[in-house]
Amino acid sequence: MKKKRRYFKWIVMMAAGLAIIIAVSYLVVFVNHVMVRKTPEELLAEYMDNIPKQQYDAMYSMIDVKASGNISKEDFIRRNSAIYEGIEVQNMVIEILSYDKKEEVVTYQTSFETIAGQIRFENEATFKKNEGAYALIWDDSLIFPELSSSDQVRVDIIQAERGAxxxxxxxxxxxxxxxxxxxxxxxxxxxxxxxxxxxxxxxxxxxxxxxxxxxxxxxxxxxxxxxxxxxxxxxxxxxxxxxxxxxxxxxxxxxxxxxxxxxxxxxVQNVTAEDLEEHEGEGYTVNSIIGKSGLExxxxxxxxxxxxxxxxxxxxxxxxxxxxxxxxxxxxxxxxLTIDAGLQSSLYEQFQEDKGCSVAIQPDTGEVLALVSTPSYDNNEFILGLSDERWAALNEDENQPLYNRFRQVWCPGSTLKPVVAAIGLESCTVDPAEDYGSEGLSWQKDASWGSYYVTTLHEYAPVNLENALIYSDNIYFAKAALKIGAEEMENSLKRLGFCEELPFEIQMGESQYSNTESIETEVQLADSGYGQGQILVNPLHLACIYSSFCNDGNVIRPYLIYQNEAKGDAWIPDVFSKETATVVLDRMKKVVNDPNGTGYAAHREDIILAGKTGTAELKESQEDTTGTELGWFAVFTAEETAENPILIVSMVEDVKERGGSGYVVEKDRQVLEEWFER
Structure with a gap:
């Protein structure tokens, strides 16, 4: 009896378990039916959502292959990917307008961004129901309403002309x-x-x-x-x-x-893969060119x-x-540009065999007339494509033709003396009439300088500011610097734009008065007075400072983009008083117009010029006889009535044994001859 009860109990349990299994199975089928059996509208939205994601496999799984002409998966993917990726589809939006249940047709509107802008159109999608589930009937018109299977979608690029x-x-x-x-x-x-x-x-x-x-x-x-x-x-x-x-x-x-x-x-050069990655979304293609250096x-x-x-x-x-x-x-x-092509070429022709640079500005307006670096190379070679041998030759050339010298900073030598003179006058530490007395050709403040002496090339009398500029006397300006003092020198040079970026379209090297934050010794200060020590100046910056001498003490702001009505804008207004600027200017005229002046070779009878020469020594020590020299000449029209005002600063490396700064003066003289003849 107990055995029968246990058997009956086992039967009941088996039946209950089977009932649960059947119930769960029906529940799963029901849930799957609810979740998977999408409406045509839902199916279309999902299909379209896969297009910008490039999920073509998923799209193919949603179509009725037989009703869609038995298109193969490979052909489907090839056709859709070629078109959608070719026109770069993004940001697809679909709006269902209506659904005809009888015809099983969904009318919708879609829009998306492409390589040529937005595309928007109204279209119809037809569905087929098999075993209670809908599938999309695909043909080419689902991509674009007017597209047939024999048509192609073409992208035409109209190349923009690069600006001159x-x-x-x-x-x-x-x-x-x-x-x-x-x-x-x-x-x-x-x-x-x-x-x-x-x-x-x-x-x-x-x-x-x-x-x-x-x-x-x-x-x-x-x-x-x-x-x-x-x-x-x-x-x-x-x-x-x-x-x-x-x-x-x-x-x-x-x-x-x-x-x-x-x-x-x-x-310019053809874009590289790196360029395309860096400038993604900016309209570059594999056929584009891109500016690689300079103004390009x-x-x-x-x-x-x-x-x-x-x-x-x-x-x-x-x-x-x-x-x-x-x-x-x-x-x-x-x-x-404000550049004058004739002047640019003239400066290049004079200095093309030299390692150097020249800048020229209109001193009243700040228009930059020329920026030249020599030696150079023909930029047209890069358009045609350089061979590896030619590229190696340019890089290995000891004269560094690829090096842009006008952007760098250089030891200015005596071209800084007018600036130091103005600082001394402005700070009332230099009296232009004071005679500092003759020291011969070498001088030191006292024995604390050890073996170090400041040297100069000429003896003259009286030793005042005017003659010191005419004869370019290092000793006078070393003494003047000591009178000015390190703190005043530093502050004045900072006011003149040292240790800051020049406000100009092209980034230039920052001028400096020391390798550290200050002028640290008396010797360094004395050397700074005549443009040696640790002083470094960018040539365009120096030209701007010189503009203050013919602009009543205002340092002009340089610029490169041409303006129909050029008006001078002061970068640093009133850096010197009008009186200071006039005193320095009058004495700079003597540098060019006095027969004893170091710039006299540039003298003209028809136009009054002013300027300053400079020879900067680059050597390891005072005893070093193997060092080289930089030759400088800064020259400008000195009168407001000048018809073609100009200010040129030129620097040449390795002028030792070639006439020093006199070599540069003669070159600039010929450039000015052409300029004024024009």
Whole structure:
């Protein structure tokens, strides 16, 4: 009896368990039905949401393959990815307008961003119900209503013209030019390997480079495949003798002033993968160029412009069927500079064999007329493409043609003396009439200086400010510096813009009065008085300071972008009083116009000039006889009535045994001759 009860109990438990299993199964089926059986509207929204995510596998799983023409998964992905990724779809938004249950058609509106702007359209999506679940019936019109299976979606890029760089008179410093493009038409090749070998030798390329260009996907038998751009001045007969090789004209960026303006203008090159990553979203493509140095890089945003773009549906013959989106091309802006191309070239021609730099400004307005660094290189070479050998030669050249000298700071030597004179006058520590007395050609304050002496080149009398500038007396200005004192010297130089960035479009090196935060010794202070010690000055900064002597004590602000009505703007107003500026100016006139003046070689009968020479010694110690010298000359028109006002500062390295600063004076004299003749 007990055995029967246990058996009955076991049967009941089994039945209860089976009932629970069946109930759970029905619950799972019910939940799955509720969760998976999406409405057509929901299914369409999910499908569209996958497009910008590029989840084409998921999209394919939502279509009824048979009702969609039995399209294969591979063909589906290829068609959708080519179109959506080709036009760069982003930010897709869908709005359901209506649903026809009888026809199982959803009417919707969609919009999304593309490479050519926003696309918006109304469309219909048809669904099919199988075993209670909906699937999308796909064809090409689901991508765009007017798109058929034989049509293509084409993206046309309209290249923006890069803006020109012009001088003050409208002369092109960077603009459109033409060169020769050497290429191959594959269908006309007779012996491919032989042609590639011959062409590689002529173009100084590796055969593999040419082979790679011919193997690109777009190349067809009748395509012209560009291999390399060469100068149109190169003889072309040897290329044209090779069967299958052709030469066409190609538009390139051109720099008419070549070496004369390379460090100022810079150059462009084709974008690299790094450029595309760094400037993502800024409209660059693999075919773009980008400014790499100089003003080409500095004003890249303005010069670049914005490419135009059209997205089209075209039929199987390539004829336009419908325009889907269009962004108009915006050509780059022209950059109009204050630079005078003639003066720029003239300075380069005079100094092209030297290691040096020159800057020129209009001292009344601050317009920068020239910025020259020598030696230089032809920036057009970078447009055509430098060989590894040429790049190595430029980098290894001991004269450093790639080095931009006008942006650097240099020991100014005696060109600082007028500045020290003005500081002394302004601080009432220097009396221009005081005779400091003759010390011969060497002097030291006292025995505490040990073996150190300040030396000079000339003896004269009286030893006052005027003669000290005329004869460029180091001893006088060493004494003047000691009278001024370290604290006043530091504060005055700071007021003149030392230890701060020059307010100018191109970043220049910061002038300094010490390698540390202060002038630390008497000897350093004395040396600073005549532009030695640890004083370093940027040439453009020095030109701006000199402008105060002809602007009633106001330091002009330099600028590079041309203004139709140039008006001088003071960078540092009233740094010197008008009286101080006049005293220094009158004595700087003597430097050029007195026969004893160190700048007398630049004297003119028709125009009154003022200026100062400088020879900066670069050596390890006072006893060092192997050191080199920097030669300086700063010269400017000294009268308000001058018709073509100008201020030039030139510096040349290694002038020792070449006439010192006199070498620079003679070069600038010839530049001024051309300037005033014009």
């Amino acid at each position: 760089i012009l001088d003050r008179n409208g002369k092109v410093l960077a603009g459109k030019g033409t060169e020769s493009s050497v290429g191959i038409v594959p269908g006309k090749l007779q012996d491919k390997n032989d042609v590639i070998q011959k062409l590689a030798e002529l173009l100084e390329m590796e055969p593999d480079e040419i082979e790679a260009k011919l193997s690109e996907q777009w190349v067809k038998e009748d395509s012209f495949v560009p291999v390399k751009t060469i100068s149109r001045n190169i003889a072309q007969e040897a290329f044209l003798e090779i069967p299958g090789v052709m030469i066409t004209e190609v538009e390139v960026r051109e720099y008419p002033l070549k070496e004369a303006a390379t460090h100022l203008i810079g150059y 890089g500095l004003f890249e945003k303005e010069l670049k412009g914005q490419d135009g773009c059209r997205i089209l549906i075209v039929d199987d013959e390539g004829s336009e069927k419908e325009e889907l989106a269009c962004t108009l091309v915006q050509n780059g802006q022209a950059i109009h």
